Amino acid sequence: MPxxxxxRTFVSTGTHQPDTAVDRVLAAARSRPFxxxxxxxxxxxxxxxEGLLQLSASYWMCQSSLGAFLECAKPWIHESQLDSKIVAxxxxxxxxxxxxxxxxxxxxxxxxxxxxxxQVGCVGQPLPWKEYEDTYVIRTTVRRAFTQHExxxxxxAQAVRRLDSLMTNWKIYYYFVGxxxxxxxxxxxxxxxxxxxxxxxxxxxxxxxxxxTAQSRDEPDASNDWEEEVAALFEWVGMAAFGSPRLLAQDRxxxxxxxxxxxxxxxxxxxxxxxxxxxxPSEMVQRILSTIxxxxxxxxxxxxxxxxxxxxAPAAYFPENKTVASLRAPRDDAEDTWSLLHVNExxxxxxxxxxxxxxxxxxxx
Numbered sequence: 001m002p003x004x005x006x007x008r009t010f011v012s013t014g015t016h017q018p019d020t021a022v023d024r025v026l027a028a029a030r031s032r033p034f035x036x037x038x039x040x041x042x043x044x045x046x047x048x049x050e051g052l053l054q055l056s057a058s059y060w061m062c063q064s065s066l067g068a069f070l071e072c073a074k075p076w077i078h079e080s081q082l083d084s085k086i087v088a089x090x091x092x093x094x095x096x097x098x099x100x101x102x103x104x105x106x107x108x109x110x111x112x113x114x115x116x117x118x119q120v121g122c123v124g125q126p127l128p129w130k131e132y133e134d135t136y137v138i139r140t141t142v143r144r145a146f147t148q149h150e151x152x153x154x155x156x157a158q159a160v161r162r163l164d165s166l167m168t169n170w171k172i173y174y175y176f177v178g179x180x181x182x183x184x185x186x187x188x189x190x191x192x193x194x195x196x197x198x199x200x201x202x203x204x205x206x207x208x209x210x211x212x213t214a215q216s217r218d219e220p221d222a223s224n225d226w227e228e229e230v231a232a233l234f235e236w237v238g239m240a241a242f243g244s245p246r247l248l249a250q251d252r253x254x255x256x257x258x259x260x261x262x263x264x265x266x267x268x269x270x271x272x273x274x275x276x277x278x279x280x281p282s283e284m285v286q287r288i289l290s291t292i293x294x295x296x297x298x299x300x301x302x303x304x305x306x307x308x309x310x311x312x313a314p315a316a317y318f319p320e321n322k323t324v325a326s327l328r329a330p331r332d333d334a335e336d337t338w339s340l341l342h343v344n345e346x347x348x349x350x351x352x353x354x355x356x357x358x359x360x361x362x363x364x365x
Contacts, residue, residue, distance in 0.1 A: 006359040007335050011230055013213045016293065016342075016349035025293075025351060027320055028338055029285035033087045033104045034313040037277045038285055039241040040292065042303040043204050044270035051291050052274055053194055059175040059279035062187040066090060066100065067164045069172055070108070070142050076176070077106045077142050082323060087281070088174035089313055092167060097135065099330050100170075101313050102142070104177060104282065105323060110138040110163070111314035111330050119166060122159030125327070129360050132329040137314060139324060175281045192276045192284065199271040202247040203262035205236055207302050207343045212352050232263040234339050234354050237304040240271050247271070279310075292342055293349065302343045309336035317363055329360035336361065 014024055040052060062069070069088070076085035084106040091099050100110045110124070114134040117124060124138035140156040211229050236247070239260075245251055246260040249268045253260075276284070285307060292303040309316045311334030315325035328334070335358035342351045357363050 005335065007356055008359070008364060009354055009356045010364065011352065011354045013352050014350065015213075016351065024353070025289055025340065025342070026286055028307075028340065028353060028355075029282050029289055031318045031320065032285075032307065032309055032316065032338070033282045033318070034089060034101065034310040034316050035280040035282065035285060035307050036310045037275065037308040038280050038288060039306045040274045040288060040303065041237055041240045041306075042272055042292075043300040044198065044272045045298070045300045047297050048292070048299055048303070049196070049272055049274070051294065051297055052288065053196070055194075055284065055287050055291065057175070057192045057276075057281050057284035059173060059190050059192075059281065060187045061174075061190065062172050063169050064172055065164045065168045066170060067160055069170070070160070073102060073174075074142055077102070082106060085177045086174055087177060088172055089279075089310065090170040090172045091312065093171045097330070098167065099312050099314055101315055102174075103315050103318065103325065105318065106141060107315070107324060108140050108142055109315040109325070110140075110159075112136050112138065112163075116163070116166060120159040120162045122155050127327060127329055127360075128362070129329065132360060135329065137327060173279050175279055177281070177283060190278055192278050192280060195275045195277075197243045197273045197275070199240065199243060199247055199273075201249045201268055202240070202271045203236075203249060203266045204269045204271060205233055205263040205302075206265045206267060207233060207341060207352075208265075209343070209345070209348075209350055212341075213350060229263070230352060230354065233341060233352070236263055237306060237339055237341065240304075241273050241275070241306055243273065280307075289340075293344075299344050301345070302341060304339065304341050306339045307337065309334075311336060327362040328357075331360075334358055334360070 042048060073086050082105045084102060084104050086102060087104050088102040097113045098116050100108065102108050117136040122138055124136035126133055127135045239247055246253065246258060288305060311332050312330040314330045316328060316336055318325050335356060338353065338355045340351060340353050343349065
């Protein structure tokens with residue numbers, strides 16, 4: 001039996017201060033341009049449900065060579081400003097591990113297996129893990145992919161052309177940032193559709209500011225209690241997202257099969273879970289996060305949001321103060337998730353954010 005992958009979790013807390021220059025909650029969405037699923041879980045609230053279901057977004061799919069797609073993408077990429085109005089992911093769909101992406105800052109990242117890498121003839125960076133030592137990363141820009149200058153830029157342009165000769169039919173998923181744009185003909189549009197699931201008479205936790213925010217960890221011997229509180233709440237969030245019957249107050253599951261105790265304190269009520277699945281644009285995630293904090297809606301006492309990044313994207317996380325993403329091993333089953341608990345109280349709003357990545361990710365070293 002293979003050993004379980006080591007996973008790492010980073011938890012941060014804070015209060016919502018809309019006048020601050022850096023909004024940590026919205027930054028969680030901006031820094032992750034490749035998202036495949038978003039869940040929103042909250043004590044049932046018709047006004048919030050209606051507001052969330054009014055949100056919409058689309059993405060497109062086409063089959064093309066990399067060079068042809070880059071030619072089409074050039075008008076939407078402004079490299080001097082580190083800004084791209086198109087975000088794309090290219091996969092082979094043939095069992096190959098070769099994959100590439102264009103991120104929101106205009107960088108093209110190629111992740112290639114050893115056989116492909118040796119044929120494209122461009123110097124890249126091998127991944128620093130023994131399990132993936134035959135995977136190489138090449139970072140360039142769309143401008144360099146068409147250059148005729150000498151040196152490294154020409155080498156990168158020639159690598160794209162050689163890759164086109166090896167793989168002519170990438171399956172490409174992409175979306176536009178900002179105003180709606182009409183793509184080239186023959187590209188298939190997909191609209192994100194929300195699914196709604198409800199649990200009646202379920203256990204609902206009552207998050208406590210003193211127990212969950214950073215101040216509670218400063219007290220002697222409080223760290224273990226704090227970790228247990230946070231773990232219990234996010235366990236509840238995960239179970240609610242999947243509609244687990246263990247959350248029902250009338251659940252009578254055989255204790256030899258499963259035992260579950262909800263977080264304390266808690267109450268009994270109805271829970272709503274809304275899910276979007278597909279290629280979820282980062283702007284869509286930002287609109288979701290803005291809606292759950294809107295002063296125009298009668299919000300419930302808390303809302304949880306969980307995001308799942310696309311595992312095989314070679315670049316997935318972009319910190320606010322860096323221009324390129326940290327190295328990671330692209331895999332369909334890669335661990336890369338975040339969960340936000342946003343709590344509304346009469347005198348303040350506060351949040352707890354848990355981010356989790358697998359062991360083949362250099363985000364935290």
